[in-house]
Amino acid sequence: xxxxxxxxxxxxxxxxxxxxxxxxxxxxxxxxxxxxxxxxxxxxxxxxxxxxxxxxxxxxxxxxxxxxxxxxxxxxxxxxxxxxxxxxxxxxxxxxxxxxxxxxxxxxxxxxxxxxxxxxxxxxxxxxxxxxxxxxxxxxxxxxxxxxxxxxx
Numbered sequence: 001x002x003x004x005x006x007x008x009x010x011x012x013x014x015x016x017x018x019x020x021x022x023x024x025x026x027x028x029x030x031x032x033x034x035x036x037x038x039x040x041x042x043x044x045x046x047x048x049x050x051x052x053x054x055x056x057x058x059x060x061x062x063x064x065x066x067x068x069x070x071x072x073x074x075x076x077x078x079x080x081x082x083x084x085x086x087x088x089x090x091x092x093x094x095x096x097x098x099x100x101x102x103x104x105x106x107x108x109x110x111x112x113x114x115x116x117x118x119x120x121x122x123x124x125x126x127x128x129x130x131x132x133x134x135x136x137x138x139x140x141x142x143x144x145x146x147x148x149x150x151x152x153x
Contacts, residue, residue, distance in 0.1 A: 010139060011139075012137075012138065012139055012140065013139075013140050013141075013142070014141045014142065015141075015142045015144060016141065016143050016144065038071060038138035039136055039137045039138055040071060040072055040137055040138060040139040040140070040141060041063060041072075041073045041074065041075070041134065041137045041139075041141065042072060042073075042074045042141045042143060043074065043075055043076075043077065043124075043127060043141065043142050043143065044059075044075070044076040044077065044143045051076050051143065052074075052076065055067075055068075055069065055074070059076045060075070060076060060078075061075060061076065061077060061078055061082075061123075063075045063133070075127070077120060077123045077124060077127075079116050079119070079120040080116065082116070082120050082122065082123045083115050083116040083119040083120070085119065086110075086118065086119035086122065087107075087110045087111075087115060087119075090106075090110060091106060091110065094106075124142070127140070128140070128142075
């Protein structure tokens with residue numbers, strides 16, 4: 001493997017974006033010689049994520065150890081699942097408190113792309129800011145959607 005000086009000062013949080021094979025780039029960062037023995041989390045925020053496919057394992061919204069790659073765990077943030085959970089958290093407590101028309105309007109307002117974007121961003125920042133979850137990792141690599149999807153899912 002050629003010398004990659006930037007790996008000497010790799011920040012704890014790394015963000016990969018664009019098209020192509022960020023999963024493979026993330027794996028390369030995790031397996032680089034300077035990283036052997038360190039733990040990394042490769043986190044996908046891409047709605048068309050293929051982290052699980054790259055590693056041949058089912059990866060869901062929970063942090064999942066990757067078999068055959070010591071020290072690598074991976075969660076995939078599913079934007080639709082995040083949006084559903086976000087919507088449920090807002091709507092579930094209020095059906096008995098609001099008239100049916102208001103509840104319907106509220107549900108409609110929470111059914112658009114903005115809700116999906118907000119919910120995905122919440123999941124993303126929750127992981128980024130959760131020291132208890134990320135404490136075990138030397139590096140947390142975020143494999144984001146291509147720029148256009150990250151800005152406007």
